[in-house]
Amino acid sequence: MPTEAIAISTSAGHDLSGALELPTGLVRGAALFAHCFTCTKQSKAAVAVSRALAKEGIACLRFDFTGLGGSGGDFGRAGFATDVADLVAAAQHMVERFGKPILMVGHSLGGAAVLAAADDLGFEHIAAIATIGAPSDVPHVLERIEGDLNAVEQDGEGAVSIGGRDFALSREFIEKTKAIDLLGEVARVRVPLLFLHSPTDSVVGVEHATALFSAAKHPKSFVSLMDADHLLLEERDASFAARMIATWGARYIPMKDDWPMPEEGVVVQTGHGKFGTEVHTVSHSFIADEPRSYGGDDTGPTPYDLLLGALGTCTAMTMKMYADRKKWPFEGTRIYLTHERDHAEDCEHPLEEGAQVQAIKRKIVLLGDRLTEDQRARIIEIADKCPVHRTLEGHLHIHTERG
Structure with a gap:
């Protein structure tokens, strides 16, 4: 999937560094991901969730908060209120670009930030909110800071360590963090909410999820991330959370009205990938793409894969x-297909000079052992009667007109 570098200007005068994960095909909606305390947009959860949403047709922006990763500003003086302001600026960028309410997703303190930012952004701009391992009280994050916070408050600034990294923390950071009534903010939220939390989270206990869920209004949902650690460092945990959010979020970001769902046949339309193309039937949509070796994103079957699949x-x-009509004990089949672009050298009959012959090789395995040999032979013979087989071997004309 294509990733676009984004720079978002803040009212404080510096830029936030973002990475926008775009669907290979068309965009059905947009989302914003807020990373955990002192993490960056490159955290495993941020990347996994944003790319899973992109696979569902939801463009997702992950960005670095002030003073972290590639973003400007001073993290030590920022505090939670600055995180909220950063989120509002990033969300406004997404709303303006995609023109519809967006899905907000936050991990750990980022989850608390998206809940607190909802009122400031305006509920009319938010389709739904999902959090992962979010604390129910923002001052909880101060417990993760190693250093003399009393001295910082008394002196105005001091050296601390957060997650093994050294920071110069200001009194303003601590005061802004203590000032937030998060449960009060949650009670005012008027959009669908999803809380994901691990019952074995040793950083932010699952009791925080209970408090958030109790304070929230319906519609609200909870997903248990059994055995997951707080940072979702295991690939399976990050992927599971991503799939849950993508599936849940898609319910609140309905397919765009202008998507080309045909009344008959198939419509294809190019998207954001280099070669990725959205394929729409009367009732289904999927992606066709080229492999990475051909310069594609490998997000779907190739055109020839689809041909062989047909x-x-x-x-x-x-x-x-045929077997059902005959009431034969057909137990299924497994079919192997390959495509050869130049089959001319294998042909025994003479060909015109420069002629190219393409071939499809098909190997049919009939499963089970209940069919007689005569029945098996007849079923294999019937394989050549299938409509697609007849189309490919017949005289096919393709008529093109300009639309």
Whole structure:
């Protein structure tokens, strides 16, 4: 999937560094991801969730808070209120670009920040909010800071360590962090909410999820991230959370009205990937792409994969229909297909000079052992009668007109 570098200007005069994960195909909606305390947009959870949303057709921006990663500003003087302001600026960018309410997602303190930012941004601009391992009280993060916070408050500034990294922390940071009534903010939220939390989270206990859930109004949902650590460092945990949020979020970001769902046949439309193309049938949508070796993003089957798939599926269906009609004990089939672009050298009959012959090789395996040899032979013979097979071997004309 394509990733676009984004710079977002803040009222404080510095830029926030962002990475926008775009769907390979068309965009059905947009989302914003807020990373955990002192993490960056490159955290495993940020990357996994934003890319999972992109696979669902939801463009997702992950960005660095003030003073972290590639963003400007002083983290030690920022505090939670600055995180909220950063989120509002980033969300406004997404709303203006994509023109519809967005999905807000936050991890750990980032989860608390998206909840606190909702009122400032305006609920009309938010489709839904999801949090991962979020604390129910913002001052909870001060417990993760190693250093003499009393001395910082008394002297105005002091050296501390957060997550093994050294920072110069200001009195303003501590005061802004202590001033937030997060549960009061949650009670005012008027959009669908999803809370994901691990019952074994040793950094932010699951009791925080209970408090958030109790304070929230319906519609609200909870997903338990069993055995996951707070930072979702295990790939399976990050992927699971990402899939849950993507599936849940898609409910609140309905497909755009201008998507080309045809009344008959198939419509294809290019998207954001280099070669990725959205394929729409009357009732389904999916992506076709090229492999990375051809310069694509490998987010879907290639055109020739689809061609082989059409022949293979039609073959299997035709054999099943025939066997069912005969009331034979057909137990299924497995079909292997490959495409050869130049088959001329294997042809025994003479060809015109420069002629190219393409071939599809098909190997059919009939599963089970209940069919007789005569029945198996007849079913294999019927395979050549499938409609797609006849189309490919017939005289096919393609008529192109300009739309």
